[in-house]
Amino acid sequence: MRVITYGTFDLFHEGHVRLLERAKALGDHLIVAVTTENFDDARGKLNVRQSLMERIRNVERSGLADEVIIEEYEGQKVTDIQKYDVDIFAIGSDWLGRFDYLSDYCEVVYLERTKGVSSTQLRDETGILKLGVVGSGRIAHRLVAEARFVSGVSVEGVYSTTPSNARRFADTHELRVVGHSLPHLLEEVDAVYVAAPHGTHAAIATEAMEAGKHVLCEKPLTLTRKEADELYAVAAEHRVVLLEAIKTAFSPGFQRMVAVARSGSIGQVRSVDGTFTKLGETGREIQAPDGGSISELASYPLLAVVKLLGTGHIDQRTTSVWPDDSEVDTFSRIDLTYPHAVASARVGLGVKAEGDLVVAGTKGYIYVPAPWWKTEYFEARFEDQRDNKKYYYKFDGDGLRYEIAEFASLIRNETPESFKLRAAESAAIAGIIEEARRNAVVLR
Structure with missing residues (x-):
């Protein structure tokens, strides 16, 4: 029986060994496919630290692989299974269901995650x-x-x-x-x-x-x-x-949008207007004392505000819609005044609005369509439309991988703070949220 499995195998550890042992036990010839850097990037894998050759050598040194190949592109698994006359495709159970389509070509086995690996074994x-x-x-x-x-x-x-x-x-x-x-x-x-x-x-x-x-x-x-x-x-x-x-802070598209806006290409930024609304929320999001549209959603538009205008606003006004049958605010607008600019953050858990972000400047403006907090695309627009420019970026999965990757990188490099979201910016956002919840003009 010929078995094949796939993985990045970065920082080869005991968990990898256990998975390969289980895969090998399924047959008498184990093929291990190691992903290339480009393919990892294309599928949204972040923070791969070792080169392809280092990762291949790690697999070879384990003595568990009878054959090592390279995975370079989406769809290659179908080709490999047929090319190498594979009987069993094996993969970790955290991918349960993801590769069921391969059952048209061979048996698909999901291997249980190695719960038995101790914290000391992950050295x-x-x-x-x-x-x-x-x-x-x-x-x-x-x-x-x-x-x-x-x-x-x-x-x-x-x-x-x-x-x-x-x-x-x-x-x-x-x-x-x-x-x-x-x-x-x-x-x-x-x-x-x-x-x-x-x-x-x-x-x-x-x-x-x-x-x-x-x-x-x-x-x-x-x-x-x-x-x-x-x-x-x-x-x-x-x-x-x-x-x-705040996942948005660490996503490639949002970071680039901030850089373009702050570069001067649209002139001096005069206003930032961001909206994030959701319907159908249940549970603690709509329960007192900590729920509500401000506490649940305001962090996102306020992130855009502080990244583009800074933390030095001089005035704040908030208006909230708080129905009699609700424990919390269901829609709120936070207006901030800066010495040379204004900003608004509109958030709602019971009202739906266009969830876009508009950054207005003295030479042009940036438009980020909904859902802007998952920025994949934005435009820099100008008076002369021939000068308009479109930008496209990946936003993989739910986006949480970006914050995890940044967190792990800070720890590994012994860096206490990320420029993508500084301590002063997080503290400023907390202060704006506190003020908005405490002193909002409430509409019933």
Whole structure:
């Protein structure tokens, strides 16, 4: 029986060995396909640190591969299976269902993730970042799925204040650790992703950082400016990375849009107007005390505002729609005044509007269509339309892989702060959100 499996095999570790052992046990000839840098980039794999030849040598040195080939393009698996007369296609169970179409050509086997690999086996010298998840809601599930696209990151465990939810989460993602407490999870990991209710972020992040763990915290980082400032002070004291998980900040298209706008090509920026609305939200997003359109969504347009106009606004006004039958605001508009510019952030959980971003300048403007927070395309537009320019960029998956990759890179390079989202910018966003929630003019 001829078996084939595929992977990047970056920072070759015990988990890779276990997977290849299981694949090899399915037959008597194992073919291992190692992906090229270009193909990894095309499929959204980030932070691959070793060259193709280094990764091939790692697989060969394991002694488990009877044959090593290179995967270079989408659709190659179909060709390889036929070319090499393959009987079984084997892949990790985190890809469950993704390759069912190959059953037309051979047997498809999903190999269970190696839960038995201990944190010490994922050795420090390999550079593997052992990540724990605090919380078990929708965004936490997405984070685990996206982490598989970031080389050098292994999600090891989960902690939730509801143990049954943590167990289901761990079973779903085949995680090694179910923390019976936050300290228990912290003992097993190098860093945590905080996806718990907004009001708990500060306490969880503080406990993790005081234990020497790096923290990637869902937006909003906190609901007050004071708490945000205190968190960054704790991060500096314990020399750990604290990064707010606003995925847009780290996506290639948004970064380029900011660079184009700040380059002077559209002149001096005079206004920034961003909108993000959603319908059909349920659960804690629409529940008091921490839910509502401002706390759930304002981080995104405010990110665009502070990246383009800075943190020095001189006035703020907020108007919120808060129906009598709602626990929270369902639509809000935050207006900011700067010395030479204005900005507005419109957000809603019960109202739908065009979710675009417009950056107006003295020579032209930038238009980013909905959903601008997943920037794949934008235009620089001018009075003379012949000068217009269009920009196209990839936005892979849910986009969470970009924040994970940045987080891992900061830790690996011992860099405390990312220029893509600075501490002062996160703290400013927290302050604007605090003011907006506290002093909004409320319409019933």
